[in-house]
Amino acid sequence: MLLGRNVWGGRVARASLALIACVAAVVMAPPRVAAQEAETTVDEIIVTARRSGAPMWEVTRGGSTVLLVGAIQAVPAGIEWRPGPLEQATRQAQRVYFPQRISASPADLFRVIWRSRTLTRMPEGRTTTDYLSPEWQARLDALEATYGKDWSRDSFLVLSSELLSDRLGLRDRGNQEVGEVVRRAARRGRVPVTSIGSVRGDAVIDDLLTRPPESWVPCVEATIAAAEAGRPAVEARGLAWIRFDVPAVMASPIEAAMSQCWPWSDPALGTLLRGQWISAVEGALRQPGVTLAVAPLRVLAEPGGVLDDLERRGLEIIGPDWRADQAAD
Numbered sequence: 001m002l003l004g005r006n007v008w009g010g011r012v013a014r015a016s017l018a019l020i021a022c023v024a025a026v027v028m029a030p031p032r033v034a035a036q037e038a039e040t041t042v043d044e045i046i047v048t049a050r051r052s053g054a055p056m057w058e059v060t061r062g063g064s065t066v067l068l069v070g071a072i073q074a075v076p077a078g079i080e081w082r083p084g085p086l087e088q089a090t091r092q093a094q095r096v097y098f099p100q101r102i103s104a105s106p107a108d109l110f111r112v113i114w115r116s117r118t119l120t121r122m123p124e125g126r127t128t129t130d131y132l133s134p135e136w137q138a139r140l141d142a143l144e145a146t147y148g149k150d151w152s153r154d155s156f157l158v159l160s161s162e163l164l165s166d167r168l169g170l171r172d173r174g175n176q177e178v179g180e181v182v183r184r185a186a187r188r189g190r191v192p193v194t195s196i197g198s199v200r201g202d203a204v205i206d207d208l209l210t211r212p213p214e215s216w217v218p219c220v221e222a223t224i225a226a227a228e229a230g231r232p233a234v235e236a237r238g239l240a241w242i243r244f245d246v247p248a249v250m251a252s253p254i255e256a257a258m259s260q261c262w263p264w265s266d267p268a269l270g271t272l273l274r275g276q277w278i279s280a281v282e283g284a285l286r287q288p289g290v291t292l293a294v295a296p297l298r299v300l301a302e303p304g305g306v307l308d309d310l311e312r313r314g315l316e317i318i319g320p321d322w323r324a325d326q327a328a329d
Helices: 010-020 031-050 083-092 106-114 116-120 134-147 156-167 178-189 201-210 213-242 246-251 253-260 267-284 297-301 306-312 324-328
Strands: 056-061 064-071 095-098 101-103 193-195 198-200 289-296
Touching: 031 064, 031 083, 031 289, 064 178, 064 267, 064 297, 083 178, 083 289, 095 178, 095 267, 101 201, 106 116, 106 201, 116 156, 116 201, 134 156, 134 213, 156 213, 156 253, 178 193, 178 289, 198 201, 198 267, 201 267, 213 246, 213 253, 246 253, 246 297, 253 297, 267 289, 267 297, 267 306, 289 297, 297 306
Parallel strands: 064 289, 095 193, 095 289, 101 198
Antiparallel strands: 056 064
């Protein structure tokens, strides 16, 4: 997902990793020849990358080109895309950008373990009925009956994580993830990889520990709706992704749930993560050559996201429509 992975035991690890893991030669030559070679190389990389079946946008300013590859988590194993062309394009790029990583110390991890009850259980004497409306509680009751579970005293962090990861299979890595493909190709091609930023582990933990249960309600409601839609919605989202139907991906109940949940729904952390992406793309447009950036699709295509920001600034964006209203233009 978004942030770096750390491993420690128990239920805290599962919930925390699912959500914390959130938040990548200049050769002297006559000017005319160098420009022609650079242009040819850029065109080749772009054409190659587009054959992969992953939605991608091209933005160019002067001698700088950024290829934004929109990744989603857990493309179902039965939905095939073509990683080979993206691997080839990665090896030809000058640099690769990846999402943020969490900068966590052993003290941060011990703090999570020490405060495990806060992260995994409801406040003393409270249940989900104290926070959900009767309608949403009834829908959760129906899911509990379906799965033979009782989430009434589990924290909303655990509930949302289990519904998305365990019941919908979003932790299933049966298909190759875009990030894995690009990272492997960059390592083999010795292409520099840069993470666009980092998030302090203590800040993330503070945010999780101090968030009141009621702040999770929109996330839980969206997650319940996603769980009700079930595996068919996961399959439909994956198919829309390989078909470049970005508006359909964004309208999916799966994507809606992930956008409504932590860290993207957090006012401070979500704003920080989005802002780092906008700054990283602007920085890449000041560097010569091709930057290939693997970004969460929702960060690129959401209202007010990276693509909207680039469009607002008058830059030409070549790639699939990312808003439903563009099809009518």
